[in-house]
Each structure stands twice: as structure tokens, then as C-alpha cells.
Amino acid sequence: MSRTVKVSVVTVEDREAGIRSAIELLGSERPALSGKSIVLKPNFNSADPFPASTHNDTTAAIIRFLQECEAARITVAERSGIAWNSHEVADEKGIRPLLKTLGVDYVILEDLAADDWVHVPLENSHWKRGIELPKLVLDAEALVITCCLKTHAYGGHFTLSLKNAVGLVPLKSASDGYEYMKELHSSPWQRSMIAEINAAFRPDLVILDALSAFIDGGPTSGTVVHPGIILASTDRIAMDAVGVAILRTYETTPDVMKGSIFEQGQIRRAVQLGLGTESPEGIELVAAPDPESESWVQRIRAQLSK
Numbered sequence: 001m002s003r004t005v006k007v008s009v010v011t012v013e014d015r016e017a018g019i020r021s022a023i024e025l026l027g028s029e030r031p032a033l034s035g036k037s038i039v040l041k042p043n044f045n046s047a048d049p050f051p052a053s054t055h056n057d058t059t060a061a062i063i064r065f066l067q068e069c070e071a072a073r074i075t076v077a078e079r080s081g082i083a084w085n086s087h088e089v090a091d092e093k094g095i096r097p098l099l100k101t102l103g104v105d106y107v108i109l110e111d112l113a114a115d116d117w118v119h120v121p122l123e124n125s126h127w128k129r130g131i132e133l134p135k136l137v138l139d140a141e142a143l144v145i146t147c148c149l150k151t152h153a154y155g156g157h158f159t160l161s162l163k164n165a166v167g168l169v170p171l172k173s174a175s176d177g178y179e180y181m182k183e184l185h186s187s188p189w190q191r192s193m194i195a196e197i198n199a200a201f202r203p204d205l206v207i208l209d210a211l212s213a214f215i216d217g218g219p220t221s222g223t224v225v226h227p228g229i230i231l232a233s234t235d236r237i238a239m240d241a242v243g244v245a246i247l248r249t250y251e252t253t254p255d256v257m258k259g260s261i262f263e264q265g266q267i268r269r270a271v272q273l274g275l276g277t278e279s280p281e282g283i284e285l286v287a288a289p290d291p292e293s294e295s296w297v298q299r300i301r302a303q304l305s306k
Contacts, residue, residue: 005029005235005277006284007242009300011228011292012211016061018230019207023065025286029234031204033069036141040066040074040104041203043148043164045081047092048220051148051212056098058209062146063102077136079109079167081219082181086110109134109167114174125196126189131169131180133200142204145236149243150214151222155190157255158247159219160240161206162266165197191265198236199273206239207232215252225250229296237276238283240267245303246296261304280304 008025012018023030040062042054050058059076066074076099080086086108090096099106118138121130137143145164152159171181184193208231214222227246233239244261262268262279271278285300287293 003277004282004284005233005238006286007231007233007235007238008286008288009293009296010230010288011290011296012230013228015055015057015209015211015230016064019058019061019232020065021288022207022230022232023205025288026232026234031142031234033066033071033142033204035070035072037073038066038071038075038142038144039137039140040076040144040146041137041164041168042076042078042146043159043167044078044086044089044093044095045167046084046220047089050209051150051214051224052220053093054146054148055209056093056095058146058207059095060098060102062144062207063099063104066144067102071142073105075105075107075136075140077107077109077134077168079170082171082185107136109170112174117170117174120200122196122199125199126187126193127196128183129178131197131200132173133168137168138201143201144205144207145203146207146209147239148213149208149210149227149246150218151216151247151253151256152218154219155185156194156266157191157253157264158240158244158266160208160243161203161236162198162240162270163194166194169197192269195266195269195273195275198270198275203234203236205232205234206236208239208243210243210246213247215247215250227296229293235276237267237270240270241280241283241304242285242300245300248303249299260306
């Protein structure tokens with residue numbers, strides 16, 4: 001039987017309040033973060049405005065929460081998408097002055113030297129030679145992921161917590177120039193490969209900012225809707241399944257609408273790899289105590305049960 005994990009759902013306009021409430025609703029599943037060195041992985045794929053990339057207010061709110069948890073150290077780490085320069089994205093988003101004000105380090109992964117990466121073999125995967133991941137992520141005492149809710153027009157079908165991991169793999173190896181992203185984007189197994197990256201690590205907390213979402217297009221632009229919710233979980237599969245359920249309440253893409261949610265390529269492969277809950281029955285939706293949040297929980301449950 002699939003283990004049960006919580007996904008909290010909070011209807012809110014204030015991101016800071018919503019993030020705090022969503023984490024608190026996890027109850028006994030809320031991770032212990034006090035005294036830990038934490039890496040925060042956002043979605044800075046491009047500098048396009050939210051929901052294309054993580055809202056600066058979301059980044060700041062999560063950092064303030066982690067600081068109040070008395071984290072020993074917080075490092076934001078990211079690599080932007082294949083078509084963008086990460087330094088230019090950071091400048092356009094105003095990330096560096098924001099993080100400096102908050103007293104937090106920012107690591108652009110392309111700047112890491114060859115010795116700062118670890119080769120991960122990923123046996124029985126679709127990756128030809130495994131992948132490389134940053135030592136700072138693998139050595140972190142806690143990893144927090146924050147993701148956006150959007151479809152993906154270039155093979156991923158949707159971009160949530162599982163696909164967020166793509167930004168931890170280098171475009172090219174700093175050791176020998178091997179083009180990991182070229183391999184990924186040219187493969188018919190792209191969605192499985194996305195899940196397989198996640199086998200190399202486990203986040204302690206996943207936060208989804210779904211105040212707005214793309215229901216088509218993506219990752220940089222699309223038709224925008226406004227669910228108006230913040231979600232939190234410790235389980236990537238549960239979060240992505242719930243995210244797909246939210247997209248399905250709108251007229252989203254045929255790829256995202258097709259089949260059962262747990263048969264979506266990223267989710268199916270993640271289940272095969274044992275990365276989290278195995279079925280809709282393993283997801284416990286926890287609503288904030290207001291009618292709007294409970295209404296969203298009912299709509300999500302209806303989609304998960306199809």
C-alpha cells in the first residue's frame with residue numbers, strides 16, 4: 001500500500017502568509033530545519049515574469065521563514081535555461097541585491113569549477129553516462145525546492161518539482177564539455193530522464209506558488225490563470241500529481257489531460273524509482289480553514305480520482 005503524504009492547500013493573496021500557513025499545515029511532516037545548512041532551489045529558468053519564473057516575493061518569503069527556523073546557512077543555487085545567461089537573468093530579476101539584503105549567498109551553477117561537481121552514475125536510467133550534480137546540493141543538510149505551476153511546450157509536458165531538478169544538471173560538463181542538456185532535449189525519453197535526475201537526491205520541503213499558472217505554452221509564456229493558492233509537501237510525486245490536477249481543472253494541453261495523472265511520464269517514472277507516494281490514495285490533502293481552500297481540495301480530489 002502506498003505511504004500517505006500530506007499536501008497542504010492554502011488560498012491566499014499574501015505570499016508570505018500563504019507560505020507560512022502551508023508549511024505549518026504539514027504538521028508532523030514539517031521538516032526540522034533549525035541549525036542546518038540549507039540550499040534553496042528556485043525556478044529562475046528565465047527572467048520572464050511569474051509564473052514563468054519564481055516570484056521574488058516568494059523567494060524572499062521562503063528565506064525569511066528559513067531564517068526564523070534558525071537555519072545555520074542559506075544558499076540559493078540555480079542555473080537558468082538553455083537559451084538564457086544566468087547572470088543576465090539574475091540581473092534582470094534583481095536577485096543579487098535582494099539576496100544581499102537578506103544576507104543569503106547566491107551560487108550560479110555555471111560558475112562552479114570542475115571539482116565542484118559530482119558524477120552520479122544513475123544505473124538503469126536513460127541517461128547515457130549518468131549526470132553531474134553540484135557538491136553543494138549533495139552535501140546540503142537540507143534542500144528546499146520552490147516551483148511554479150505551468151505547462152511545458154518542449155517535451156516535459158509540465159514544469160513542477162520534478163522538472164525543477166533539471167536546473168541542477170549542467171548545460172555542459174565543466175570537466176570535458178559533455179552536453180547534458182543536448183542529450184536530454186534530443187531524447188524521446190525526456191520525461192523519464194527528468195524523473196531520473198531526482199533519484200540522486202531528496203528534498204526536505206517543496207513549495208508550489210500557484211497564485212498564477214500557465215495552462216498552455218511554457219516555460220516562458222502562455223495563457224495565464226489564477227488559482228490563487230500556495231501548496232507545500234515533502235513529497236515530489238504528490239506535489240506534481242496535485243499540480244497536474246490543478247492544471248486539469250482548466251482547459252490545459254492535451255498532453256497534460258491525457259490518461260490518469262499517475263500515468264503522466266514524469267510521475268510514472270518517479271513512482272517506478274520509488275521517489276515518493278505511489279498513487280492518489282497516498283496523498284492526504286490538507287486545506288486551510290476557509291471555504292476557498294476546501295473548495296480547491298475538493299476539485300483536486302475529483303481530478304486525482306479520474
